[in-house]
Amino acid sequence: MTKSKMELGYWGIRGLASPLRLALEYAGVDYTDRRFASAAEWHAHRDGELAAAGVVAFPSLPYLVVDDTTAVSQSRVILRFIADRHGFGGDGEAERTAAAMVQEEAADLNAAYLKVALAADTESARKEQVAGSITTHLGRLEAFLGDKEWIAGGAAPTYADILLFDVLEWMWHLDAELEAAYPKLRALRKRVGELPAIAAYVKRTDGDNPYLSRPFTPFKVG
Numbered sequence: 001m002t003k004s005k006m007e008l009g010y011w012g013i014r015g016l017a018s019p020l021r022l023a024l025e026y027a028g029v030d031y032t033d034r035r036f037a038s039a040a041e042w043h044a045h046r047d048g049e050l051a052a053a054g055v056v057a058f059p060s061l062p063y064l065v066v067d068d069t070t071a072v073s074q075s076r077v078i079l080r081f082i083a084d085r086h087g088f089g090g091d092g093e094a095e096r097t098a099a100a101m102v103q104e105e106a107a108d109l110n111a112a113y114l115k116v117a118l119a120a121d122t123e124s125a126r127k128e129q130v131a132g133s134i135t136t137h138l139g140r141l142e143a144f145l146g147d148k149e150w151i152a153g154g155a156a157p158t159y160a161d162i163l164l165f166d167v168l169e170w171m172w173h174l175d176a177e178l179e180a181a182y183p184k185l186r187a188l189r190k191r192v193g194e195l196p197a198i199a200a201y202v203k204r205t206d207g208d209n210p211y212l213s214r215p216f217t218p219f220k221v222g
Contacts, residue, residue: 005030005031005066005067005068006024006029006030006031006032006064006065006066006067007031007032007034007064007065008020008021008024008031008032008033008034008062008063008064008078009034009036009042009045009061009062009063009064009065010034010035010036010061010062010063011035011036011037011042011061012035012036012037012212013212014166014170014212016061016062016075017061017062017075018166018170018212019075019079019159019162019163019165019166019167020062020064020075020078020079020082021033021201021209021211022162022165022166022198022201023079023082023083023088023159023162024082025197025198025200025201025209026086026088026157026162026195026197026198027082027083027085027086027088028086028197029086031209033208033209036061042061046059050063050065053065053068053071055068055069055070055071056071056073057071057073058073058074059073060073060074062075062078063078064078064081064082076103076104076107079103079159079163080100080103080159082159083099083158083159088156088157088158088159088162089158089159090152090154090158091154091155091156092154094153095152095153095154095158096152098144098151098152098153098160099151099152099158099159099160100160102141102144102151102152102160102163102164103159103160103163105137105140105141105144106141106160106163106164106167108137109134109137109138109141109167109171110167112133112134112137113134113167113171116130116134116175117174130175130178134178135178135181138178138181138182138185139182141164141182141185142182142184142185145184145185145188146184147184149191150188150191151164151188157191157192157195161188161191161192162192162198164185164188164189164192165188165189165192165193165198168185168189169189172189
């Protein structure tokens with residue numbers, strides 16, 4: 001595996017960076033997890049240090065800078081970049097395609113659930129949204145996983161498994177009853193959570209790059 005110095009930049013919340021942090025931990029790389037506390041702090045860094053480096057074509061959060069020479073933007077692209085660079089992007093065309101499809105389906109699930117978690121203003125609206133798009137996406141993923149150990153169909157996990165672990169972690173934190181309805185996804189979540197690097201990371205509450213267990217920002221529910 002390629003040894004590089006990496007800096008991941010994002011807000012001091014889980015959000016879009018949580019699966020990226022999990023992937024970096026799984027890859028076992030040396031990285032700096034730069035967490036911005038305010039828009040002013042981010043803008044100062046973006047217009048100062050990052051602009052001076054001249055390697056970030058699309059300065060947005062999250063970003064990943066590698067060895068001060070290469071930069072990657074857009075969360076889904078960053079996740080695939082980390083996985084491909086460190087050997088868990090999928091073995092062969094079929095696995096890579098499956099992982100990419102699951103990544104997009106998980107993104108749709110994540111977006112649908114955000115409407116439930118942050119926008120549903122009544123319990124009836126919440127239940128309606130969960131019973132609609134949420135269960136549709138979860139059912140598709142449950143069926144696609146089937147009897148496979150890892151969702152892309154290979155002998156080892158891919159970034160798609162790590163992404164699903166993250167999405168399910170925060171979703172089931174708020175809607176635990178959903179977990180019981182999807183035993184195959186529940187088992188996958190358990191397998192990913194038991195991977196040594198992932199298990200060690202989620203237990204880390206202090207020191208460098210601590211795990212953020214709260215699913216939302218400090219000013220939202222969770």
